Amino acid sequence: MDKLAHIFRLGLKELTSLRYDSVLLLFLLYAFSVAVYLPATGSVIGVHNASVAIVDEDRSLLSRRLAEALQPPEFQAPETLPYDQLDAALDSGRFTFVIDVPANFQADLLAGRQPALQVNVDATAMSQAFMGARDLGRILQGELLDYAGRQATGQAPIGLSSRALFNANLQGGWFLALFQIVNHITILAILLTGTALLREREHGTLDHLLVLPLTALEIMLAKIWSNALVVVGCTWLSLELVIKGALGVPLSGSLAFFLAVTALYLFASTALGIFLATLARSIPQFGLLAIPVIIPMLMLSGGSTPMESMPVWLQQVMQFSPSTHYLSLSTSILFRGAGPDVVWPELAALTAIGLGFFVLAALRFRRSLAA
Structure with a gap:
């Protein structure tokens, strides 16, 4: 019981020191x-409001259908562009995509001659260009197949209906907001501890603790539970006020279960932070080591x-990182409603x-105190 009392009181000391650290409190408020x-509402993952122009040399029903198929929010309404201004429009960055429909395109398509449709892409707009070219090709191909099929048989050859059961509008900010929280938890867990x-070593407070009837394990556990309590509390407030309140993200899973998993993750990441601190001799050195x-x-x-996009050897290495498992747990619990x-x-x-990080940190911490 004495050891538990020591751990509890040392944790209160950590919380008291955090209470008077206005800079750190301000950073916690900003991070969560x-x-x-801002990233969830301001950053867009995918194609959004891309500028498009169309050079319509065919002036047919099909060319008008291709222009009408490009709709917001992925693409702006296409502007008609003369052929002699195509290169200048791309060079000036006015349009990201310029579609050139050649003359007699509709007639050649219906005659089975397989005419060519040219899509010019400004590749300097990297994210929009690569993902937008893929989406643009998919939309145009779908319209061409639909038009050719209807002309030949009087109806579309295949009827495809897609429905998104979760996040029906496919808003990338919903997932990005959760990833931001996971990233901030990782950063704060390592840096706080x-x-x-x-700081205690530089100010000499750690030497004062060593003359008391305290062990290295008690000091470690006190730092872990106090910092974990702060981060878990900030995570809960961020989920309630920002994710569910301001952003309106429906979280189908158990919030209590997620916070319990977060506490388990903090046990691992704070132990890692202590281990890194035992390797450094100053706070600036610790910052460089943590990067x-x-x-x-x-x-x-x-x-x-995505893990599947990485080399196999890197996927295996990242299985030893607690953040890999915590991110998988977060999405499974909050978005899919998964249980234990x-x-x-x-x-x-x-x-x-x-447990592995904690044992390594405890051994290294005890050795550093003895030295």
Whole structure:
């Protein structure tokens, strides 16, 4: 019981020091509110409002149908462009896509001559160009097949109906907001514990703790539970006020279960932060050391790039990162409504990784105190 009391009181000391750190409190407020809301509403994943022009040399019913098929919000209403202004319009960046419909295009298509339709793309608009060219080709091909099929048989050859059961409008901001929260949890969990430990070492507070009847394990656990409590509380407020309130994202899963998984993830990531702090001698050195650890955890966990798109060896390496399993758990719980009976393999992997990081951090921390 004495050890639990020591851990509890040391954790209260951490919370008290955080209470008077106005800069850190301001950063916490920003990270879980503004930094979640703005990317979700301002950043668009995919094609949105892309500028299109059409050079209509055919002036047929089919060419008008192709122009009418490009609708907002993916594309702007196509503008008619003379042929002699095509190159100038692309060079000036006025349009991202310029479609050139040659003369006699409709007649050649109906006659089975397979005419060519030219789509000019301004590749300097990278994200819009690559994804937009794919979407544009899909839309134009669908219109051409539909027109040719109706002319030949009087009806469309295939009827395809797609329905999105979740996120019917396919708003990328819904998923981006959750990824922002996961990223901020990772950053804060590592930086809060690491900087707190190094600040005590630089100010001499750690030496004062060592003359008390305290063990390295008690000091570690106190830092872990106090910082985890702060981050879990900020996560809950961000989900309620920003994700569900301001953004209106419907979360179908159990919020309590997600927060419990978040606490488990914080156990692993805060232990990693303590381990990195034992390798550094100052806060600036810790910051430089944390960069090559945090960035791969954020970029390669499956949020920015799907795991299936990575090399097999990198997928296997990232299975040892707690962020990989936590991101998978987050989407499964909040968006799919998965319970422990479904996600228990990910939970077991996250628990094993957390215990491994904790043991390494405890051994290294004890050795650093002895030195």
